[in-house]
Amino acid sequence: MTILVFGGLGHVGSWITHDLVSRGTDVAVFDLGARAFDRMDYDYLTPLRDRIHLEAVDVLDTHALYDRMRAYDIEAVIFGVAVISGPEFQLRPFRNIQINTVGLLNVIEACRVLGVPKFVNMSSGAVYGDHPGDQTEDLPYKATDLYSGTKIANEVLALQYGETYGMDVRNARLFAIYGPGKRPSQMNALYQVLFGPLEGMTGMSTPSGADQIFDWTHVRDSAKGVIDILDADDVAGESFNISCGTAFRHSDILQQVRELIGYDPHVTMGPGKFLNRGAPLNIGKAERLIGFTPRFGDIREGLADYQRWLNPATTDRGAT
Template structure:
């Protein structure tokens, strides 16, 4: 049996695959293309790849038909990250994040695959100054958050009406190996770009933005715990590191691992309509989740990966 990971060559999905394979499981990765990732090298015998687009239901159906006797559960990661770019093409991006999820839910229903873990986002809580727990009503404040919230609601109804074992992990600002900062949106470039050699940071806003960046390996741990649990007391679990700081404070830490002196300037206000962090007591108490990386430990490891990756890609 194998775990189906949609978007398994993406940032979070690839580490989920890595985590499961290291623990002896096989994975089926669905996605539009394969990628060369250094931390998946040597693990290819435990990976089966199927080229499928979440908006192409025919390809999704073919995949489920081919592997229907092999899939023990689904971890649905495929989708677009949040950020300013999401609102530039809202119709298409909402279709990917919401209706792409519905396609996967429907395939799971048809083929009788009960366990379905959906990777959602803290964006469902919207703009706030407190630290919400899972009982806090959702109140998305942008179209990305609305799309993630809608997908959650569809999954919960598939659980209520069709008996799907639907579980949600709401993650918060993943960072770490898998993407160079230059591949990500401005918030990430501002905080982590110096690790890649971008030593001048100037943003019109952001000085008042507090963020809890969560190391991608800790997010993978949380997803694995939610998936592996035979049963769960709840359907929804928050995941983050529990530590947050303003963007200028975060850059002070990342600049310690930059290749040269960093100059950073942030204007007043926030860059994104988000709160500072999430309350993850539920997943900690019920499933034993414990972040293994402080922000600085994650930054140090990320910086080392960036240096190796730049050499691997011939960028340095």
């Protein structure tokens, strides 16, 4: 039996793939980026390369999707293909909404037709919009931008597929993710200002964001949470918040980063919020029902781990 990880070469997906393969699970990665695997920066996945089935499938290409999914005896599907949140999302709305939402529809419909028993949807705390903190799973949905609209649509579609066709569907609501696997220099302006100095970047700025409070979560904890949801018994139809559980002011994160690198990287962040979101996610339900515990609840440890991964020549590379 095989677990299919859609988006299994993405930031979170690559760690899900790593952790599942490391424990002996048979994994097929369905990701448009699969042909470029050898040019990727995934030092943690490379040693496992021979144990991963790689499928360069576009989730919008239904013919290829059915053709390649039929090749496996599928135990579960984890869906993590997305164009992620950020100011760039609205620059190509039709394309990005299709990838997120038609992409999920194509995959969950294939799961229905092929009789896949379990579907885990990687969702987002963006489904709470700008609700001001301590967001619990029973709050009503609130979209505050196009991206959050796609994540709400996906949750509703996935849960209704579950209800209508008796499928076991689970939602993992992830939140602002940092850590090994993504270089700040490849990311959006907010991510670069906060984490770029760990990679040696200097002089970046954003017009806003200093007063935003986010529960930034180390990617290994996000991946672990998704696997905990996958493994749990009797949670069909449930949604779980997965984050570090503690909110940090961006200006405080900048200070932590300065202390870690030991010099001033000359970054500036204007006042107010960068994204129209509240925080933090309340992770009590995940702690109680699926035993989720973040390893990097203290962001200083998470930042130090990230710094080690970004600078293997000067530090012992992290992410063990």
